[in-house]
Amino acid sequence: MKKRLLSIILAASMVTAVATGCTQEASSETNNEGKGxxxxxxxxxxxxxxxxxxxxxxxxxxxxxxxxxxxxxxxxxxxxxxxxxxxxxxxxxxxxxxxxxxxxxxxxxxxxxxxxxxxxxxxxxxxxxxxxxxxxxxxxxxxxxxxxxxxSTPILYYNKTAFKDAGLDPEKAPKNMEELKGMIPKLTKKDGSGRVTQYGYSMAVYGWFVEQFMSKQGLTFTNNENGRKDKATAVEFDKNGGGLKVLKLWKELNDSGNMGNFGRKTADTQNAFKAGQTAMFIDSTAVLSSILKGVDGKFEVGTAFLPEITSGDKGGVSIxxxxxxxxxxxxxxxxxxxxxxxxxxxxxxxxxxxxxxxxxxxxxxxxxxxxxxxxxxxxxxxxxxxxxxxxxxPVEARGALLGVFPEARQTVETNIESMLQGKVTPEQAVENSAKNINSAIEKYNKTNK
Incomplete structure (x- = not known):
């Protein structure tokens, strides 16, 4: 009797164990499915x-x-x-x-x-x-x-309070570079020793800005329709006159003494604006929140379209x-x-x-x-x-596609710095940039057919 009872208990235990095992297995499968x-x-x-x-x-x-x-x-x-x-x-x-x-x-x-x-x-x-x-x-x-x-796209940031102090209309930012050149002497401030305490305008030494001013002129940065009809095989900013126009303007503004050059790091130019060391600068829309937070009500911040290189330019900005x-x-x-x-x-x-x-x-x-x-x-x-x-x-202003773009930007920036330091002319800076970038494009295309 005891043996029979023990057998029944063992059998029941085995059934329970099997059922429990199935349940656990099903539960495990369900959990795995739940994790997805x-x-x-x-x-x-x-x-x-x-x-x-x-x-x-x-x-x-x-x-x-x-x-x-x-x-x-x-x-x-x-x-x-x-x-x-x-x-x-x-x-x-x-x-x-x-x-x-x-x-x-x-x-x-x-x-x-x-x-x-x-x-x-x-x-x-x-x-x-x-x-x-x-x-x-x-x-x-x-x-x-x-x-x-x-x-993001580049826009012009400006100090409306500085505009008022200079006798300029704070609701009328410069629409083109001719207007900007007329405003920046009025916005530049100097101390008793002649040291500039506030520049009228600044922009970082950033290759992206050259590309943007090319788009603004309605001109291409590279051939093959900015590398969209087919892979780019060479740059075009040296042939269509757009690159030289940008660099000549950059050099002119720098030599006037009314434009601040705070180097390649865009954050340094941003910080100069927040501190009131420059009345205008161009940068990405992505830094708007940071600019407003950094200014913290010390002055009123205005924004405007990226200025045209020449009045009437039909291009736009690229992202x-x-x-x-x-x-x-x-x-x-x-x-x-x-x-x-x-x-x-x-x-x-x-x-x-x-x-x-x-x-x-x-x-x-x-x-x-x-x-x-x-x-x-x-x-x-x-x-x-x-x-x-x-x-x-216009969508056509969307910018170029280039396999060596990071290298191309650094090349342009290096030549802009040399130009601003008086080591090369704008013409030489454009020529040197084009030559080096075209060489990099040729190497890239050979290895990425």
């Missing part, structure tokens, strides 16, 4: 930008149970590119990567990414609500290669900043999950959050329909300038 796809996102945003990206990623993760995104800061854009190249050997790179605008041609040629247009078409995603000018930069032959994310690329990991599920994340990052609500905390444009026009965005622009009307300038710029 894990996505790694590499970005190069520090400070407020990095904090906001982390918040946006957190918002995405809270909205989805089937996808988890981990954001990883990779340092500068150049650092991120070098890490990307190394990671490709073991397919260990990210699923989504933020890359600066001038890396576009390189990324396309690398073959590391999936063309965004493919995912747009498969998902029947409507691009019409996104800003046409922003999409235009990252498109070739109407095919979108990456999703615009942190986009800067970066975009989101989906990497080709040969995994359809990860790719679809990455696409869901990218769509979320450019949604109206998230783009309002992004704009408010950074100053970058909302990628989607639907962001302007939200009350939060309307209130933000009302509070900071200076940003309306950036919106108006973007919409006033």
């Amino acid at each position: 796809q894990e996505i790694v996102f590499w970005h190069s945003m520090g400070g407020a930008g990095g904090e906001t990206i982390n918040k946006m990623v957190e918002n995405f993760n809270n909205s989805r149970k089937d996808i988890k995104v981990t954001a990883q800061y990779q340092g500068s854009y150049d650092d991120a590119i070098n890490k990307m190249k190394s990671s490709q050997q073991g397919n260990a790179g990210p699923d989504v990567m933020q890359l600066y605008d001038i890396g576009t041609r390189w990324m396309i040629d690398s073959g590391y990414s999936v063309q965004i247009q493919k995912l747009v078409d498969e998902d029947k995603f409507d691009l019409s609500s996104l800003e046409e000018n922003l999409l235009g930069y990252y498109s070739i032959d109407n095919k979108l290669y990456s999703m615009p994310f942190n986009s 800067g900043g970066g975009s989101l690329w989906i990497m080709d990991k040969k995994d359809d599920k990860k790719q679809k999950a990455a696409w869901e994340f990218v769509k979320f990052m450019v949604s109206p609500e998230q783009q309002v959050l992004w704009n408010k905390n950074t100053g970058y444009f909302p990628v989607t026009k639907k962001a302007y329909d939200l009350d939060e965005m309307k209130e933000h622009i009302k509070k900071y009307p200076q940003f309306q300038t950036a919106i108006d300038q973007l919409h006033a710029s």
Whole structure:
């Protein structure tokens, strides 16, 4: 009897154990399904930008149970590119990567990414609500290669209080360089010893500004329609006269003694403006929040379109900043999950959050329909300038694609510095820049056929 009872107990225990095991196994499978796809996102945003990206990623993760995104800061854009190249050997790179605008041609040629247009078409995603000018930069032959994310353009920042003190109308910023040249002597201040305490105008030694002034003139930076009809094989700024016009003007302003030169670091020129050491300067719309915060009410800040080189120029401004690329990991599920994340990052609500905390444009026009965005622009009307300038710029002003753009910018900056120091003439600076960049283009094209 005892033996029979023991057998019954053992049998029952085995059934329970099997049932429990099945339940545990099912539970484990359910948990694995619940975790879903894990996505790694590499970005190069520090400070407020990095904090906001982390918040946006957190918002995405809270909205989805089937996808988890981990954001990883990779340092500068150049650092991120070098890490990307190394990671490709073991397919260990990210699923989504933020890359600066001038890396576009390189990324396309690398073959590391999936063309965004493919995912747009498969998902029947409507691009019409996104800003046409922003999409235009990252498109070739109407095919979108990456999703615009942190986009900006250059604008003129000016000290309205300094304008009033100089007897100038604070509501009338210079529309072109001739007007600017007439204003800056009035805005330049000196102490008793003749030392300049406030320059009328400043701009950092930044290659991006040369590219922007080329676009403003309606001229191309490289051949083959700015590298969009076909790969660029040479620059054009030395042949169409646009580059020389920009550098001659730069030299003239510098030699007048009314323009401050604070070097290559844009932050140094920004800090000079905040401190009242320059009355006007040009820089990205992305630094608007930082400028307003740094000025902190010491004077009234005005914003205006990037001045034309010559009155009547029919061009516009090109975008800067970066975009989101989906990497080709040969995994359809990860790719679809990455696409869901990218769509979320450019949604109206998230783009309002992004704009408010950074100053970058909302990628989607639907962001302007939200009350939060309307209130933000009302509070900071200076940003309306950036919106108006973007919409006033023709898509054709979208700028060049060049595989050696980082190197090209450094070359231009080095020659501008030599010119400002009186070591070379504007003509020589243009010629030297073109020669060195064309050599780099030739080498690049040979290895990236």
